[in-house]
Amino acid sequence: MYxxxxxEQLYRSMIRIRLCEESLVEPILRGEVKCPVHLYSGQxxxxxxxxxxxxxxxxxxxxxxxxxxYLAKGGGMRELVAEVFCKEAxxxxxxxxxxxxxxxxxxxxxxxxxVGGTISLALGAALASKIRKEKRVTVSFFxxxxxxxxxxxxxxxxxxxxRLPIIxxxxxxxxxxxxxxxxxxxxxxxxKIGKPFCIQSYKVNGNNVLKVYExxxxxxxxxxxxxxxxxxxxxxxxxxxxxxxDDNIQGTHADIRPQEEIERWKKKDPIKNLERVLINNRISKxxxxxxxxxxxxxxxxxxxxxxxxxxxxxxxxxxxxVFRE
Amino acid sequence: MPLGTRKLSYSLAINEALHxxxxxxxxxxxxxxGVKSPWYxxxxxxxxxxxxxxxxxxxxxxxxxxxxxxxxxxxxVGMKPIVVHPRMxxxxxGLDSIIxxxxxxxxxxxxxxxxxxxxxxxxxxxxxxxxxxxQALQALFTHIPxxxxxxxxxxxxxxxxxIAAVRDCNPVIFIDDRWLYSIEEExxxxxxxxxxxxxxxxxxxxxxxxxATSFMVxxxxxxxxxxxxxxxxxxxxxxxxxxxxDTELIFSxxxxxxxxxxxxxxxxxxxxxxxIGALVFETIxxxxxxxxKRVTLPDIPAPASRILEEVYYPTAKNIVxxxxxxxxxxxxxxxxxxxx
Numbered sequence: 226m227y228x229x230x231x232x233e234q235l236y237r238s239m240i241r242i243r244l245c246e247e248s249l250v251e252p253i254l255r256g257e258v259k260c261p262v263h264l265y266s267g268q269x270x271x272x273x274x275x276x277x278x279x280x281x282x283x284x285x286x287x288x289x290x291x292x293x294x295y296l297a298k299g300g301g302m303r304e305l306v307a308e309v310f311c312k313e314a315x316x317x318x319x320x321x322x323x324x325x326x327x328x329x330x331x332x333x334x335x336x337x338x339x340v341g342g343t344i345s346l347a348l349g350a351a352l353a354s355k356i357r358k359e360k361r362v363t364v365s366f367f368x369x370x371x372x373x374x375x376x377x378x379x380x381x382x383x384x385x386x387x388r389l390p391i392i393x394x395x396x397x398x399x400x401x402x403x404x405x406x407x408x409x410x411x412x413x414x415x416x417k418i419g420k421p422f423c424i425q426s427y428k429v430n431g432n433n434v435l436k437v438y439e440x441x442x443x444x445x446x447x448x449x450x451x452x453x454x455x456x457x458x459x460x461x462x463x464x465x466x467x468x469x470x471d472d473n474i475q476g477t478h479a480d481i482r483p484q485e486e487i488e489r490w491k492k493k494d495p496i497k498n499l500e501r502v503l504i505n506n507r508i509s510k511x512x513x514x515x516x517x518x519x520x521x522x523x524x525x526x527x528x529x530x531x532x533x534x535x536x537x538x539x540x541x542x543x544x545x546x547v548f549r550e
Numbered sequence: 551m552p553l554g555t556r557k558l559s560y561s562l563a564i565n566e567a568l569h570x571x572x573x574x575x576x577x578x579x580x581x582x583x584g585v586k587s588p589w590y591x592x593x594x595x596x597x598x599x600x601x602x603x604x605x606x607x608x609x610x611x612x613x614x615x616x617x618x619x620x621x622x623x624x625x626x627v628g629m630k631p632i633v634v635h636p637r638m639x640x641x642x643x644g645l646d647s648i649i650x651x652x653x654x655x656x657x658x659x660x661x662x663x664x665x666x667x668x669x670x671x672x673x674x675x676x677x678x679x680x681x682x683x684x685q686a687l688q689a690l691f692t693h694i695p696x697x698x699x700x701x702x703x704x705x706x707x708x709x710x711x712x713i714a715a716v717r718d719c720n721p722v723i724f725i726d727d728r729w730l731y732s733i734e735e736e737x738x739x740x741x742x743x744x745x746x747x748x749x750x751x752x753x754x755x756x757x758x759x760x761x762a763t764s765f766m767v768x769x770x771x772x773x774x775x776x777x778x779x780x781x782x783x784x785x786x787x788x789x790x791x792x793x794x795x796d797t798e799l800i801f802s803x804x805x806x807x808x809x810x811x812x813x814x815x816x817x818x819x820x821x822x823x824x825x826i827g828a829l830v831f832e833t834i835x836x837x838x839x840x841x842x843k844r845v846t847l848p849d850i851p852a853p854a855s856r857i858l859e860e861v862y863y864p865t866a867k868n869i870v871x872x873x874x875x876x877x878x879x880x881x882x883x884x885x886x887x888x889x890x
Binding site for chain 1: 604621629650
């Protein structure tokens with residue numbers, strides 16, 4: 226029911242995230258990248274599927290783990306990698322690092338590491354759209370850890386009260402940094418938090434990009450009709466550590482999650498899932514996918530070259546950007 | 551043709567600013583608890599709902615954290631929101647979005663996004679309202695890079711600073727004392743700005759500078775009138791804006807008088823008075839003829855009992871005592887000659 230072109234676009238979107246994320250592993254281990262990097266590997270289907278359902282003018286707000294959201298929404302890869310290297314040519318001019326990425330022209334309105342920190346900001350962006358009577362939709366991405374923050378419930382209530390065009394997109398990867406969800410919540414079914422606020426809520430397999438896209442498209446349609454907000458819980462798993470390549474606590478180089486759990490989820494890799502669909506249904510040839518991958522490899526390589534060639538911020542400009550004149 | 555002036559109360563001067571701002575710019579809206587109710591916001595929001603409707607005058611559930619964040623979020627997609635906290639104490643729930651988000655936003659994104667929001671906190675002290683309805687937290691916000699902080703003391707400035715705050719491209723913390731709401735003076739009818747970052751001399755004098763904030767300006771003027779009878783000539787400087795601060799005006803006044811009293815009805819430790827004192831010591835120490843004196847609240851939460859309130863809040867009397875003491879004392883350390 227989807228065109229080959231569209232499905233390969235989804236594939237490309239996920240591959241761009243995966244290869245870009247994985248390209249950062251070595252520079253992190255070598256100490257070339259110092260800022261905290263929270264890799265998105267394993268969760269690509271959510272960013273790719275949700276952003277495929279959005280228009281360029283729609284807004285997204287992110288978290289500490291937002292490289293995927295930024296890339297899927299159209300943010301430039303060169304500027305992202307340069308920002309991770311804290312260079313002047315980075316998307317935040319080297320003032321933000323990996324945890325603060327932005328591309329307002331593409332609707333990437335900002336990401337921050339304060340857990341739950343952008344939920345109310347996304348709420349305000351949706352409120353602005355309602356006041357201006359635009360058909361614009363805002364997506365607030367947050368993790369299962371943010372369900373411990375009170376501001377989420379205030380925001381769900383107000384969004385529902387004012388019927389705001391906002392999608393609360395919870396990526397449940399079952400760990401709040403190091404702490405398993407069962408130690409954070411008496412109830413693992415995050416979807417249930419929508420009910421007391423009369424919010425339509427769906428639970429979706431976040432490793433199946435087509436299911437993600439379907440749910441997001443439905444949610445976007447409701448929001449554009451003035452029937453928002455919508456809450457979607459995407460179940461997923463990160464293939465890397467909380468921060469850095471393989472550590473849950475920076476510097477320990479040890480993942481505290483059970484090995485068999487990690488192995489089980491590796492089999493559910495969202496990219497392999499889509500590859501199977503494309504090949505088994507004879508939509509794409511292996512060669513087509515290989516070609517996409519090669520193109521993306523070149524793009525990633527070029528982004529690293531760009532980042533390395535870029536200059537560092539000028540110490541004389543330390544005070545720049547505090548206030549807008 | 552310029553419009554005239556007529557007398558307006560402080561709260562109605564704010565009300566006029568809000569009407570004019572909303573009429574002139576469709577991106578301005580007001581959000582906060584009690585904007586429909588005079589019990590919360592006095593008559594500052596009178597007639598707004600009728601004129602601009604519930605889409606732009608948004609009374610909210612008790613959710614200060616999300617509402618402050620929502621105003622900030624709307625600002626960074628191009629609106630010019632005013633979020634009001636009718637009791638500043640409740641604004642503490644919104645500190646994440648004010649300090650972590652709004653204040654840092656422009657810097658941490660390398661100037662690619664800015665936050666033209668006004669966060670309006672009303673200090674509702676006195677009346678036996680006790681510790682959680684009385685706090686004056688201007689120093690807390692002045693401490694944070696990326697925030698501008700203003701505190702007008704007169705109806706004219708309340709209108710002009712509200713307009714300047716809304717037109718500013720940065721987050722501005724607008725703080726007012728409910729105690730000032732009934733003060734009246736001539737206020738121009740047209741829309742005008744009082745520039746953020748500029749103080750004003752309310753009374754010229756030669757012997758002692760009193761830098762005052764908010765209602766302490768009025769106490770300082772009373773003190774000055776009574777000291778004049780003793781032959782002490784006081785200069786009263788209304789700071790109006792704490793960040794950016796008009797340090798040039800403070801320095802030029804203190805260079806002239808050589809004596810400084812700072813009157814800020816907020817806590818003493820790490821407060822504005824401490825900051826102003828430090829700036830003067832650091833920059834123009836050689837001009838001082840006497841130690842700097844602070845008139846502030848004691849480092850104690852606000853009490854309920856009116857008997858205790860009377861000793862808690864500083865008045866003109868405390869300023870008179872402070873001025874007398876700096877006139878009577880001299881700096882005993884040896885100071886190098888100016889210009890050597």
